[in-house]
Structure formats: structure tokens, C-alpha cells
Amino acid sequence: MCIINAFKLLSIGQRRPKQLDFREQLMRELLKQLPDNQMPRKEGAQHSSANALAKDHYSILSSEERDCKQCSHRPDHRQQTNYVCNACAVHLCLGDCFHRYHTRV
Numbered sequence: 001m002c003i004i005n006a007f008k009l010l011s012i013g014q015r016r017p018k019q020l021d022f023r024e025q026l027m028r029e030l031l032k033q034l035p036d037n038q039m040p041r042k043e044g045a046q047h048s049s050a051n052a053l054a055k056d057h058y059s060i061l062s063s064e065e066r067d068c069k070q071c072s073h074r075p076d077h078r079q080q081t082n083y084v085c086n087a088c089a090v091h092l093c094l095g096d097c098f099h100r101y102h103t104r105v
């Protein structure tokens, strides 16, 4: 409805209005006004987060032994570890727990 009204206004004084052309032009103008950040950038975000994980998160040997953060919610299977994630400062078993803690959703 809005498009038709705008078309009528613009077509005043024109002998042979081309409605199809006008609509196409209007669509292009609308698309131009869309902000860039609405475009999906899934691939880039995943790439950078994977890089950050590899760079900053690694196990370092701590002087104190504590319950593994990943295992501690399981009362039947408490595991203590000397290893801490460098970036998270959280006690985590090497291997499985370390991986699961950083890939949790």
C-alpha cells in the first residue's frame, strides 16, 4: 500500500510510468539501508574463538591440589588435580575434563 502511494506521487506528470522499475529501485534503496552487522558472520567468529582457545587456554601445573571443576558435580567420582587452566584459573584434569570444560554450552 505504501509503495503504491509513493509510486502515485512520483508518477504525477510522467506520461508512461514504469511501476516495475520503480519497485526494483525502491528495493535496492531499502537493501542499502540495512546495517552491515545483520549479515551472518558465523565462520569468522568460530575461527577466532578457536584460535583464542588454543593460544590462551592451556594446563599449567599448580602447587596445590584441588577438586577438578569439571568432575566436582559428580559426588561419586571426585577427582583431584594439580593442573589449572592458565586463562580460567580453574582446576581441571588433563585431557577430557579440560576439553569438556571449554566446550560446554
Ligand SMILES: [Zn+2]
Residues within 6 Å of the ligand: 057, 058, 085, 086, 087, 088, 089, 102
Ligand atoms: Zn580455560
Ligand SMILES: [Zn+2]
Residues within 6 Å of the ligand: 068, 069, 070, 071, 079, 092, 093, 097
Ligand atoms: Zn576432572
